[in-house]
Amino acid sequence: MKIAYLGTAHPLRGGLAAFNERLSQELTDQDHDVTIWSFSLQYPSFLFPGKTQFTDEPAPAGLKIRTEVNSVNPLNWLNVGRKMNAEQYDLIIVKYWLPFMGPAFGTILRGAKKNGKTRVVCIVDNIIPHEGRPGDKQFTNYFIKAVDAFITMSEDQLKYLKQFINKPSFFSPHPVYDIYGSKLSKADACAKLKLDPAKKYLLCFGFIRDYKGVDRALLAMADERIRNSDIELIVAGEYYSKDVEAINNKIIADHNLQSVVHLFTDFIPEREVCYFFSAADVVVQPYTKATQSGITQIAYHFEKPMIVTNVGGLPEVVPDGKVGFVAEPEPTSVADAILKFFQPNSLPNLHENMLIEKKKYTWEIFTKAMMNVVFPK
DSSP: OOOEEESTTTTTOOOHHHHHHHHHHHHHHTOOOOEEEEEEESOGGGGGGGSBBBBEEEEEETTEEEEEEETTTHHHHHHHHHHHHHHSSEEEEEEEGGGGHHHHHHHHHHHTTTSSOEEEEEEEOOOOSOOOOHHHHHHHHHHHHOSSEEESSSSSHHHHHEEEEEEEOOEEEOOOOOOOOOOHHHHHHHHTOOOOOEEEEEESOOOOOOGGOOOHHHHTTTSSSHTTTTEEEEEEEEEEEHHHHHHHHHHHTTTTOOOOEEEOSOOGHHHGHHHHHHSSSSSEEOSSSOOOOHHHHHHHHHTEEEEESSSSSSHHHBBBBBTTTEOSSSSSHHHHHHHHSTTTSSSSHHHHHHHHHHHTTHHHHHHHHHHHHOOOO
16 A cells, blocks of 8 residues: 555654654555654654754665655644645655644645545554643544544553544554663673663663653662662653653652663664663553553563553553562562562563563554454455
8 A cells, every 4th residue: 555654754753753663664564655744843842851852873675755744833733634635645654742733734645645646544652631721522523523533452452542533443462662672781782882781670761751750660769679779760761841850869869869860861762772671670660650661571571571560552562570560659669579589480471471461462453453453354
């Protein structure tokens, strides 16, 4: 098929771009003709919480990317819609993660579908955003009316979606991120990060926002039981909130955690992701709310056990007692799970279970589910 993918891509950075590029590569490998329609302007600078929206890494080989979309210019939306309509696409895939994009995407899709041929499938990250703003519901309602079918990556999001629509929809979990290179030895990874390989390391990875719960992990590190162990915490990712950064720094100072918490709070480029996951003994996701998480699927790629909180779709993909543990989103429960993990034989048959779970999350399975929901047999 001739496919357009409406969403972020190189030179924009981050998990959204990584997902879109990896899925586009999978579809290209399946002999579809895929073009990503990305942004010339994704966010005005005053709305973007990070340091930069752009990567200095090379563009992914073999992908066609057009930087056309301006998220705040309605004339651009009409123009992009006309251009896409003229291309006579069989399918447009659009990733939806933020109601702010609803007006732009909704207008573009209405224009692109005027040919009467093009179908639209939406991959839903968040139909209800983590951090709500006025207009969210109206923007989302406008967007979803232009979509023919939906696929969510958590059961919760499918449930929320059904409050908005009565259209074909299906749940298929986030596939494994296999774009970050190979697992290294712990010794080599620790040498790169200037860490002591004799220590036991927890890893909190990814953009740091309030709902990611890094403060819970820090307070768990202050638990006396963990203080008296050789467990240390790696926090790797860029802060998306100065308030959250101030809160976390205060926890570190108040509890004298400076020697056991290792902060890498710049954006982590793709080529360096392998060092953090290879150095870690367990990946900790102490989220206070969640849909699905790409971090979980990076952990699966590196075959790292996980401790997640009992929120959103996280327990769906981390079976308790098989590939990790599920805790409640509060510090004592997180500390209990950490201590349980480091007990001998706490996860029997971990490697076998990890391989079994990974097989559920291939890109081939995901694309098949997506095609089936928009083109039912």
